[in-house]
Amino acid sequence: MRTIPIALFAAAALVALAGCSSDEPDAASGTGGVEQGAPPTATEQTFEPGQQIAVELTMLSSADGGRSTSFFSGYRPTIEFEYEEQSTECYAQLPVDLREFPPGETHRIGLECDSEILVHPETPGFRVLEGGEETGTGVVVFTGN
Template identity: 50%
Template sequence: MRATPSLLALGALLLAAGCGGGEAQDPPAATAEAEPTEYVFAPGDRITVELTMYDGEDGRRTPFFSGYRPSIEFGHGGPAVECGAHLPVDLREFPPGETHTIVLECGSEVAVPVDDPGFALVEDGVERGTGEVVPTGEE
């Protein structure tokens, strides 16, 4: 049987498009996403944390309320960032000596190492509490 010009053109087109019977090619290998080394929060992002406030001589003597704006040192000793504290609806005040999950909103970008998500809450240059960032899957 004799090939017609249209069949030859079709064959050439298939070869040019990579569909022409040559060796099969493997699909591109899936690239694994690298695990993040830090959580990065933009100014105003909501950061869920578990915070323990000290009591006694090293701690606060009075509770704080939503809107409190302490300095937070992420990474224990990192640069201090002013953050607003927001208490959950069912927690009217945060008394010294207690631990609660709250939300912080910081005025500057914050980078928190995944392997050391801790922070210190500082007032007037004195550490008054400590805590950890709680990953929420939104980082």
């Protein structure tokens, strides 16, 4: 069996990196190459009905107009997403180590919505509504798929 030295792979990787980043203007656009450390372009993400969405959720305390009791997995509030003003019912799935979600606390949980939802990293926020009243707020957690 023939082996290729690791140094050859390292050299190839350096050549590839050198070709991807340049301070020279791009002839077509007149702009420079890709900046090192520049974040990737943010795009919206689609969540199909029933697909779990990771969120960081803060429930308002009763003193702030929120619930007076905890909720458990299976809680189905209306969620109003900021991006494109989408609204749908979603099923809350608590993590195994969180038996109940008390008012006034923040936790990472899963939401499974009844409708397709589009979320953009620049507009990840949402509101939790019960009877048209806001009882919580949160953001979608993008995991960098």
